[in-house]
Amino acid sequence: MDYQDSLQKCQRLTNALKKIQKNSQQPPDVDFLKLLRQGLTAAQALQEENIAAHLAAEIEALERRLTELMEQRREALLTAAREAGWPHKRFERFDRISPFEVEYQNKKVRLKLGSEIYADVEELDGTGLFHRIQKAASELAEESFQREEFFRQLRGAYSLARQTSPQSNEWVHIRQVYPIMVLLRQTLNPEFMRQPDGRHFRYFSSAQFVYDLSRFGQEGWSCHGYRLETRTPSMRETGQAMILPNLTSVEQSGPQIAHLRIVKQEIP
Numbered sequence: 001m002d003y004q005d006s007l008q009k010c011q012r013l014t015n016a017l018k019k020i021q022k023n024s025q026q027p028p029d030v031d032f033l034k035l036l037r038q039g040l041t042a043a044q045a046l047q048e049e050n051i052a053a054h055l056a057a058e059i060e061a062l063e064r065r066l067t068e069l070m071e072q073r074r075e076a077l078l079t080a081a082r083e084a085g086w087p088h089k090r091f092e093r094f095d096r097i098s099p100f101e102v103e104y105q106n107k108k109v110r111l112k113l114g115s116e117i118y119a120d121v122e123e124l125d126g127t128g129l130f131h132r133i134q135k136a137a138s139e140l141a142e143e144s145f146q147r148e149e150f151f152r153q154l155r156g157a158y159s160l161a162r163q164t165s166p167q168s169n170e171w172v173h174i175r176q177v178y179p180i181m182v183l184l185r186q187t188l189n190p191e192f193m194r195q196p197d198g199r200h201f202r203y204f205s206s207a208q209f210v211y212d213l214s215r216f217g218q219e220g221w222s223c224h225g226y227r228l229e230t231r232t233p234s235m236r237e238t239g240q241a242m243i244l245p246n247l248t249s250v251e252q253s254g255p256q257i258a259h260l261r262i263v264k265q266e267i268p
Helices: 004-023 030-049 051-083 126-142 147-164 174-188 190-194 206-217 235-240
Strands: 088-090 094-097 100-105 108-113 116-122 226-231 259-264
Touching: 004 030, 051 088, 051 094, 051 100, 051 126, 100 126, 108 126, 108 206, 116 126, 116 206, 126 206, 147 174, 147 206, 147 226, 147 259, 174 190, 174 206, 174 259
Parallel strands: none
Antiparallel strands: 088 094, 094 100, 100 108, 108 116, 226 259
8 A cells, every 4th residue: 555645644634733723722713714624624534545444454464474474484494404404393382403492573583592592683584594593503512611620610609609698508599600600710711810801701691501501411410529419490489490401302401400509429
């Protein structure tokens, strides 16, 4: 529909109403009656356009087309993953592509690792979306990871979290440990240690944290005579827990962790 004619009629009605409003406080006379008649004519002409019905029809058609495009994108993504030999599985409201959970929000797509948001992207092409997922997976895997060093940092973060925890037992919440882990990692950053300011701070996302924690767990939860133990969340803690990505299967997510502790293993 060409809305140019409707726009002109809207402008005529707007102009007429402005004149009526401007002269509404004047004593009634023939000139004001003329303004009212001009306003009525403009309103009737606009009413004949039935703009609301046209807009409603266009909205319906566009929504239908967008739904088709979103579904085509999803199908193209799964096809690209299948052709590339990547593990994938379709669920009702999301898909899993290798370590990522892919959520669809109209033209936006949210990539998650377990419970953590990796990125929100806008990509209408399914094949292009798969290429972006491939790149994201490479960036995660290429992040420096040494199992023993990761556990050393985790132990340090856990120890500091215990000192600041209001609870007196050994268990600390995983979301208390993560930010301390971010800070401890800066000690391995020579630029930050030379000049500790925001410009030299090295970002360590919560998505990378759960990914690395899952990488650590692939070889067991023990290291150098210590063992990482975890607890699942209670009902009221579910939203605050961290869920690890499953790095070996797309059938289900990894473990949910609310609290953790690191204990010394007994020598048999």
